[in-house]
Amino acid sequence: MSDSPESIEILDRLAAEALAELEKASDSQALERWHTTYLGRKGKVTLSVRRVGELPKEERPVFGQRANQLKQRLEAAYEERVQLVKAQEIEKALVEGAIDVTLPGRPVLRGRLHPSTQTLRRILQIWADMGFQVYRSRDVETDEYNFQLLNFPPYHPAREMQDTFYTTQPDVLLRTHTSPGQIHAMREYCPQPIRVVLPGMCYRYEQITARSEIQFHQVEGLAVGYNIRFTDLKGTLTDFAQRMFGAGRKTRFRASYFPFTEPSAEMDVECILCNGKGCRLCKYTGWLEILGCGMVHPTVLQNGGYNPNRYSGYAFGMGVERIAMLRYGIEDIRYFWSNDLRFLEQF
Amino acid sequence: MKVPISWLKDYVDILLSVTELAERLTLAGLEVSGIEYLGIEGASLPWDRDRIVVAHILAVRPHPNADRLVLADVDYGAGQVETVVTGAPNLFPYLGKDIRHLNLKSPFALEGALLFDGHKDDGSKMVLRGRAVRGIMNRHMLCSEKELGISDDHTGILILDADAPTGMPLADVLGTAILDIELTPSMARCASIIGVAREVAALTGQRVRYPDYTNLPLEGPSLSERVVIKTENAPLNPRFCAALIEGIQIGPSPYWMQLRLRLAGMRPINNVVDVSNYVMLEVGQPNHAFDYDALRARADRYAGSGQPIQIITRLAREGERIQTLDGVERVLQPFTMLVTDPAGPLSIGGIMGGAESEVHAGTRNILLEAAAWDFINIRRSVQAYGLNSEAAYRFSRGVHPAQAWFGALRAAQLIQRLAGGVIARDIIDYYPAPPPAITVDLPLAEVRRILGVDLPPQEVRRILEALEFQVDEPEKDVLYVTAPDHRMDIGADVVGRADLIEEIARVYGYDRFPNTQIEDVMPPQRDNLALLHEELIRDLLVEAGLQEVMTYRLTSPQREALLCPPGATLDKRPYVTIANPINPERTVMRHSLLAGILDVLAQNLRQRERVVVFELGPVFLPSSEGSELPDEVPALCIVLAGQREPVVWQGSDTRLMDFFDLKGIIEALLEGLHVSRPTFQPADNPTYYPGRTANVLVDNETVGVFGQLHPLVQEAFDLPRQVPVLAAEIDLRCLETHIPSHFTVRPLPRFPVVRQDIALVVDENIPAQQVEAAIMQAGGRLLAGVRLFDVYRGAQIGSGKKSLAYTLTFSAEDRTLTDQEVARVQARIVRSLESSLGAQLRG
Incomplete structure (x- = not known):
């Protein structure tokens, strides 16, 4: 046996016991309990150490010293054990916490704009960047504004190009194009120069099929000034096409006829599906017809209040749904007003 | 318009390939929308040049073993006579006769040639193989139109014109490409082969070869002693040319003419009618052949025998009728021009002939009319009678009066050539209202001002002259340009200058102009507040999770009446009503967005448990200022129905949406617009559920109504009974006045709350x-x-x-x-x- 005083021996035994118990504590709660049992305010080690007062005076320093060492040793062992157990526990929790990350997320109930609105906004944005602001005019128009002031006299063959919904009011009709807005804008702004875009719903008396509808959006553009040239028309519309359909996309201008422009043209862009090689979409021509345009006809300038010998202008018009159909590969124009959410939610 | 290239080449040399020509025409405003091919590369059956040739049928002999077959001896240019077996009924009349002098020509296919199978209707082809037919070896074949792919006709072999050169590849005789050209109204002058030839000539630097009208054999007795022509309305009928051809023989026209008519989309009838149509297609001048004896018989009655026939053109009289040659009895409108005699109408001028004076198989004498008519007036009549003949198509787009003379000469020439007879020595040219020549002064500076480019003066001049304009330059850099007499589309002064500038740009080529940016002054910049507000509202609603929809702005009063349950007072405001609706569901402009959006809801609720949508657009209400045009009032409609959330595996709130789901959206919207403190009041509205409906007010003004739909309305729109439907209707014109132009933020609290x-x-x-x-x-x-x-x-x-x-x-x-x-x-x-x-x- 040791020659140490009995009190020291008791301490050593307690230490050995505590360390053995510590080894057995394998989770946070057991460690907590162990700490309370040995090192808590009423723990065995704490109580033993407090008994220093009961010892003979000469034994006290040694005992005290030993007791402190013991306490420190146990605290250190405890801390070490805590770290170990915590690491084990985290490890265990991580293993048990694995989830099936392939389960679907909680759906966010997102709203969307109608594809016509989305396309319209894109078009108007591009023109806004070029200084063209929005001017809107009415859907129900007079024959005068929809036709006569735009150089379509009554019974003129050009009227055959636009099958019209007439109303029971004489000379009141549903506009067949946004062009009446040209006259409204000119009469409002004359003699200032003009740069406007005119979006709006237009109506045609047509059978409703995959390719034709009775209503559709059009965006018309009008620039009037002292020095607006055919080459400007080409330049601006080419820029528009590059932004709308992609940089580098080829365009071509074909001579055409509209009563309210002269010279008149149609702009084609290289087919966006086959890149001009020829496919079903472009009817094997390599080109897609995008918009009609031209220099404002002198008669129309005059009707708007501008002297055609001093002013000149250009105008263009495009179908919004047609552009959306080309951009998104929509094969049936009836989708737009049928509002099947299975269609709308794809945008 | 269908333009066979082989026909076009009669008038202009074409040095471009067919596709190059099509592209050039398309870019210049004659849009080629399709190209068909007959017998040449590109056709569904190109005719083998070595194996399908013209043969001369020398003799038709009996088949020794079959009554329904014959043997034909043919010369196909190879220096030896071939014999083929055929059952073609149209050879039987020649059986055993001496026919060498008839120059009977037919397409001859040699063994190995690819042909359509004449016995099948599915378009299948076959390679010609020799086989014995009733004991006689047969290696080659005389072909029907069907076997060559010209038509579906398999009733006999194709008999070519006698001058078809024996041994020539058939592709060189009949083969051609056919352009399908879409003519804009401004290109009415191109509604003829010569019209297109003029464009081709101008675009490719060639010259037009016009048909030769000189040296017509005018040998018959005078016409003007026998027919008197006058008009009561020269502005509507400025010219009337007439020729008389006597002693003609009605019969089929030659194969070349029949084929050209068919390729151009017309049906051959007989030589006289075919010439009339041919001249219309060739020159662009519609014309009409009367049976002269029918006119004479009438004159005998109204004037007495020996007295001249009187042709009068005039407007129709009240209640006048005519039976047109399509057999229809028509009541004539007072704005319609007629060709008449004192006994009554003979034809609808420029549109359709009358049945009584129609050419028939026994016709011997023909009075040929080539006249000019006012195109606007013609179009009005065409629309009134729904008559869209080829003649009306051209006259309603404008044919210059100058063309009448050429049409009359050409038709007389061809009728005499194909049907025989004698042309009366004078051709009547009654021309009471010749249009003035159009001359436009065109300063070159004006060309530059509009086009933005300095074109060389000689280039401008070259283009105009290529289009047959006459160009003078009396002062430097100012051209005096006179329009040729086939053009009616050149105006005067500033309009005429624009017309000419378009011609210059078009022929020069749009693709040759550079792209520039506008250098002009920038106009005053303006915001469009109404649009900004609408777009803001759209964005706010989309942020709130709503889907935008767009419905027809046309609806029917019956549909909107469903918004009022039985017993409630109907909306009696008048509608903008369509005079020519396309179907009974689209007869008026909507008063409300709700009916349309409820249809969208009903349709989508059949497929899903939750629908949350809105529409923003105008409704059309009677003018508040007494205008004939409606007030177009911007409106917003929101509709919700179904589960609050879709069923998902995590669990969700699947209770049905109610009044407060909708109210939350409206509150969020108004908050997003920064309108000052809205209030809500219980409302009474027939469309809605009493007690679950509120008006929304801003500054004490009602801007909209919302709530749960009345159960009867819900039922009327086929909506499921057990799902409450929530709807809101907001008047944006009204709400907009309350949207502040700006707002300020409150500072964050600096002290604890x-x-x-x-x-x-x-x-x-x-x-x-x-x-x-x-x-x-x-x-x-x-x-x-x-x-x-x-x-x-x-x-x-x-x-x-x-x-x-x-x-x-x-x-x-x-x-x-x-x-x-x-x-x-x-x-x-x-x-x-x-x-x-x-x-x-x-x-």
């Missing part, structure tokens, strides 16, 4: 909005916010009562509030509500 919950018991009939307003008022400056978090009804508080629990937020801008201060304000609120609303603090 104190929250206190209180529950107040009030009578059931006191609206929550009133309680909240009273709290706000009593709370004063220190009360920063009020939020209702619970509504309780139950035995504890007694019947007829409800408990409203609020979280109150207190703060001050300049200090931390003490408990006593908060308690004082709270006590003031309770006291105030006790006295004003009889509220009690719940313990």
Whole structure:
């Protein structure tokens, strides 16, 4: 046996016991309990150490010293054990916490704009960047504004190009194009120069099929000034096409006829599906017809209040749904007003 | 218009390939929308040049073993006679006869040639193989049109014109490409082969070869002694040319003419009718052949024999009728020009002939009419009778009066050539209203001003002259340009200059102009506030999770009447009504967005458990200012129905949406627009559920109504009964006046905020909005916010009562509030509500 005083021996035994118990504590709660049992305010080690007062005076320093060492040793062992157990526990929790990350997320109930609105906004944005602001005019128009002031006299063959919904009011009709807005804008702004875009719903008396509808959006553009040239028309519309359909996309201008422009043209862009090689979409021509345009006809300038010998202008018009159909590969124009959410939610 | 290239080449040399030509025409405004091919590369059956050739049928002999077959001896240019077996019925008349001098020509296919199978209708092809037919070896074949792919005709072999060169590849005789050209109204002058030839010539630097009208054999007795022509309305009928051909023989026209007519889309009838159509297609001048003897018989009655026939063109008289040659009896409109004699109408001028004077198989003498008509007037008549003949197509787009003369000469020439007879020595040219020549002064500076490019003067001149304009330059850099007499589309002065500039640009080639940017001054910049507001509303609703829809702006009164349940007063405001609706569902312009959007809802609810949509667009209401045009009022409609959330594996709120889901959206929208404090009032509206409907007011003005749909309305729109449908209708014109142009933010609180919950018991009939307003008022400056978090009804508080629990937020801008201060304000609120609303603090 040791020659140490009995009190020291008791301490050593307690230490050995505590360390053995510590080894057995394998989770946070057991460690907590162990700490309370040995090192808590009423723990065995704490109580033993407090008994220093009961010892003979000469034994006290040694005992005290030993007791402190013991306490420190146990605290250190405890801390070490805590770290170990915590690491084990985290490890265990991580293993048990694995989830099936392939389960679907909680759906966010997102709203969307109608594809016509989305396309319209894109078009108007591009023109806004070029200084063209929005001017809107009415859907129900007079024959005068929809036709006569735009150089379509009554019974003129050009009227055959636009099958019209007439109303029971004489000379009141549903506009067949946004062009009446040209006259409204000119009469409002004359003699200032003009740069406007005119979006709006237009109506045609047509059978409703995959390719034709009775209503559709059009965006018309009008620039009037002292020095607006055919080459400007080409330049601006080419820029528009590059932004709308992609940089580098080829365009071509074909001579055409509209009563309210002269010279008149149609702009084609290289087919966006086959890149001009020829496919079903472009009817094997390599080109897609995008918009009609031209220099404002002198008669129309005059009707708007501008002297055609001093002013000149250009105008263009495009179908919004047609552009959306080309951009998104929509094969049936009836989708737009049928509002099947299975269609709308794809945008 | 269909333009066979082989025909076009009669008038202009074509050095480009077919596809190059098509592209050039398309870019210049004659859009080639399709190209068909007959017998040449590109056709569904290109004719083998070595194996399908012209053969001369020398003799037709009996087949020794078959009555229904014959043997034909043919020379196909190979220096030896071949014999083929054929059953073609059209060879039987020649059986055993001497036919060498007839020059009977037919397409001859040699063994190995690819042909269509004449016995099948599915377009299948076969390679010709020799086989014995009833004991006679047969290696080659005389072909029908069907076997060559010209038509479906398999009733006999194709008999070519006698001058077809023996041994020539058939592809060189009949093969051609056919352009399908879409003519804009401005290109009416190109509604003829010569018209297109002029364009081709101008675009490719060639010259037009016009048919030769000189040296017509005018040998018959005088016409003008026998026919007198006059008009009562020269502006509508400025010219009338007439020729008489006597002693003709009606019969089939030659194969080349029949084929050209067919390739151009017309049906061959007989030589006289075919010439009439051929000249219309070739020159562009529609013309009409009368049976002269029918006119003479009438004149015998109205004038007496020996007296001249009187042709008068005039407007139709009230109630006048004519039987046109399509057999229809037509009542004539007073704006329609007629060709008449004193006995009555003979034809609808420029549109369709009458049945009585129609050419028939026994016709011997022909009076040929080539006249000019006002195109606007013609078009009005065409529309009135729904008559769209090829002649009406051209006359209603404009044919220059100068063309009448050429048409008359050419038709007389061809009729005499193909049907025999003698042309009367004078051709009547009654021309009471020749149009003035159009001359336009065109300064080159004007060309530059509009086109933006300095084109060389000689290039401008070259282009105009290529288009047959006459160009003078009396002063430097100013051209005096006179339009040729086939053009009616050149105006005067500034319009004429624009017309000419277009011609210059078009022929020069749009693709040769550079792209520039506008150098002009920038106009004043303007915002479009109404549009900005609409777009903001769209964005706010999309942020709130709503899907935008767009419906037809055309609807029917019946559909909108469904918004009113039986017994309720109908919307009696008049509609903008369509005079020519496309179908019974689209007859008026809508008064409301709701009917259309409810259809969208019903249709989508069949596929899904939740629909949350809105539409923003105009409704069309009678003008408030008495205008003939409606007020187009921007409106917003929101519709919700179904589960609040879709069923998902995590669990979700699948209760049905109710009034407060919709109200939340409206509140969020108004908040996003920064309109000042909206209020809500119970509303009475026939479309909606009584007691679950509210008006929304801003600054005491009602801007809309919303609520749950009336169950009967829901039923009328085929919506499921058990799912409440919530709808809102907002008048944006009204709401817009309350949207502030700007707003300012409140600073963040600098001192701690104190929250206190209180529950107040009030009578059931006191609206929550009133309680909240009273709290706000009593709370004063220190009360920063009020939020209702619970509504309780139950035995504890007694019947007829409800408990409203609020979280109150207190703060001050300049200090931390003490408990006593908060308690004082709270006590003031309770006291105030006790006295004003009889509220009690719940313990």
